[in-house]
Amino acid sequence: MELNGKSNGKAHNKQLILNAFVMNTPGHLSPGLWKHPRNHTEQYKKLGFWTDLAQLLDKAGFHAMFIADTLGPYDVYKGPHNFEPGLAAGAQFPVNDPLYLVPAMAAVTKSLIFGVTASTTYDKPYALARRFSTVDHLSDGRVAWNIVTSYLESAARNHGLETQIEHDFRYVLAHEYMDVLYKLWESSWRDDAVVADRKAGTYATAGRVRNIEHKGKYFTVPGAHICEPSPQRTPLLFQAGTSGAGRSFGAKHAEAIFVGGQTPEKVRASVDSIRQLARDEFGRDPYHVKIIAGISLIVAETDEAAQEKQQDLLKYGDREGALTLFGGWTGVDLAQYTDDEDFQFSDKPGIRSVVNRWAETVPGTENLKWNKGRIVDFLLLGGMMPKIVGGPQKIADELERWAEVADVDGFNLSHITNPGSFEDIIEFVIPELRKRGLFRTKVPEGITAREQVFGQPGLLSDHYGSKFRWAAGEDAPRYLADDLEPAPKRRKVNGN
Numbered sequence: 164m165e166l167n168g169k170s171n172g173k174a175h176n177k178q179l180i181l182n183a184f185v186m187n188t189p190g191h192l193s194p195g196l197w198k199h200p201r202n203h204t205e206q207y208k209k210l211g212f213w214t215d216l217a218q219l220l221d222k223a224g225f226h227a228m229f230i231a232d233t234l235g236p237y238d239v240y241k242g243p244h245n246f247e248p249g250l251a252a253g254a255q256f257p258v259n260d261p262l263y264l265v266p267a268m269a270a271v272t273k274s275l276i277f278g279v280t281a282s283t284t285y286d287k288p289y290a291l292a293r294r295f296s297t298v299d300h301l302s303d304g305r306v307a308w309n310i311v312t313s314y315l316e317s318a319a320r321n322h323g324l325e326t327q328i329e330h331d332f333r334y335v336l337a338h339e340y341m342d343v344l345y346k347l348w349e350s351s352w353r354d355d356a357v358v359a360d361r362k363a364g365t366y367a368t369a370g371r372v373r374n375i376e377h378k379g380k381y382f383t384v385p386g387a388h389i390c391e392p393s394p395q396r397t398p399l400l401f402q403a404g405t406s407g408a409g410r411s412f413g414a415k416h417a418e419a420i421f422v423g424g425q426t427p428e429k430v431r432a433s434v435d436s437i438r439q440l441a442r443d444e445f446g447r448d449p450y451h452v453k454i455i456a457g458i459s460l461i462v463a464e465t466d467e468a469a470q471e472k473q474q475d476l477l478k479y480g481d482r483e484g485a486l487t488l489f490g491g492w493t494g495v496d497l498a499q500y501t502d503d504e505d506f507q508f509s510d511k512p513g514i515r516s517v518v519n520r521w522a523e524t525v526p527g528t529e530n531l532k533w534n535k536g537r538i539v540d541f542l543l544l545g546g547m548m549p550k551i552v553g554g555p556q557k558i559a560d561e562l563e564r565w566a567e568v569a570d571v572d573g574f575n576l577s578h579i580t581n582p583g584s585f586e587d588i589i590e591f592v593i594p595e596l597r598k599r600g601l602f603r604t605k606v607p608e609g610i611t612a613r614e615q616v617f618g619q620p621g622l623l624s625d626h627y628g629s630k631f632r633w634a635a636g637e638d639a640p641r642y643l644a645d646d647l648e649p650a651p652k653r654r655k656v657n658g659n
């Protein structure tokens with residue numbers, strides 16, 4: 164596909180975005196590895212663990228720390244409602260709230276962006292708007308929101324529902340949710356509402372703050388945003404959705420989208436589809452959606468040393484933890500199957516399609532049987548992420564190939580040990596990427612997340628949410644009753 168003048172192949176003379184993918188839990192994507200000597204995630208409750216990690220990443224030039232989150236335990240395996248098999252591995256349970264980490268990490272770093280996951284299904288929009296504005300203020304605009312609609316039955320049950328809201332309907336709700344947020348973040352306070360004029364005794368100016376009067380199909384929020392505009396107003400928006408509804412949501416709202424997939428050739432199809440949707444359905448420059456692929460690296464000074472490292476890491480894997488994560492992600496309880504069952508031929512279409520995707524694409528597994536043991540082997544290090552094992556040259560070659568073939572803008576790098584994996588990436592991968600001109604050498608300091616990625620603190624003019632902005636010297640945008648979008652015309656006002 165030809166998009167915006169950029170063709171297949173070398174769309175990527177640009178520099179890569181590198182994020183560290185973490186979670187506020189002992190066992191994110193590598194169950195059991197918390198025991199490894201180079202891992203300290205059992206310290207996740209200590210601020211010092213997070214401030215050290217943030218400084219390590221910041222100094223190395225990483226763009227963001229991306230913090231995943233879930234809102235209930237993984238309790239499908241050996242279930243129903245059984246979280247015990249995952250306890251030994253700390254498999255994403257226990258898990259603390261990610262947002263509280265940000266102000267402390269922001270205080271000791273200069274550039275790192277903090278991408279925090281929060282759910283449109285379980286958080287109320289008025290409260291979420293306030294939490295993110297608060298942290299955007301305290302981090303001088305370095306917060307991003309990873310918008311998720313959530314996927315766990317346990318989260319639904321513990322938030323007062325009998326079962327999850329139907330998948331596509333979660334996205335219908337999420338669209339209106341975003342309208343509420345743009346109104347609060349962009350439209351409730353005029354840019355120059357806060358004057359903090361000591362002499363006049365005026366903190367904020369009457370007439371420049373308004374109630375949003377949102378009365379939609381699913382949400383009613385009549386009042387004004389309770390926070391004054393933060394440096395970015397709307398935090399930089401991340402999202403990861405692979406379904407049709409998820410992709411369409413991302414193409415409209417997201418400024419960065421996380422994609423999964425085992426090979427760059429397969430991922431390319433998703434990337435093209437997202438960029439095309441952004442352009443054709445939502446009138447955006449398709450490259451105003453940064454696409455970030457999830458990936459897991461095992462790296463050492465040579466290819467052989469990296470293979471040895473992989474064998475060492477595998478010794479720490481917790482197989483019950485892997486089956487627990489699989490149960491949570493897919494809803495399938497593998498305890499119900501024998502060890503021999505080859506899931507490529509399963510009568511359960513859900514699991515058959517997941518496993519066949521892996522069987523077709525996971526390198527080196529072409530002639531192997533995809534039974535329970537193989538699934539566990541695959542998931543132990545880095546979960547479902549594609550894995551690259553090698554020395555600096557091989558890793559850099561592969562990342563370069565991914566960027567070109569898949570047309571992605573960067574990578575969400577998961578860890579196997581933390582901080583071990585990131586230390587290795589900093590020692591072996593980043594210097595090689597820099598040598599090739601693929602990673603930034605100068606890291607801008609003291610600017611917002613959006614300025615780092617798009618050159619300005621506010622939403623770009625082709626982003627849907629930008630139309631909600633109440634700019635200095637203008638009338639507040641009005642909303643059309645039928646679809647909640649702001650009316651296109653705005654009148655310049657004189658005076659205040």
Ligand SMILES: Cc1cc2nc3c(=O)[nH]c(=O)nc-3n(C[C@H](O)[C@H](O)[C@H](O)COP(=O)(O)O)c2cc1C
Binds near residue numbers: 314
């Ligand atoms: C790299 C990546 C990170 C994700 N992080 C989270 C997360 O932290 N919390 C969450 O609830 N879902 C997370 N997801 C899941 C997505 O939000 C989404 O539910 C999933 O990709 C399925 O997409 P769909 O809902 O459009 O089917 C992540 C997905 C990817 C690919």
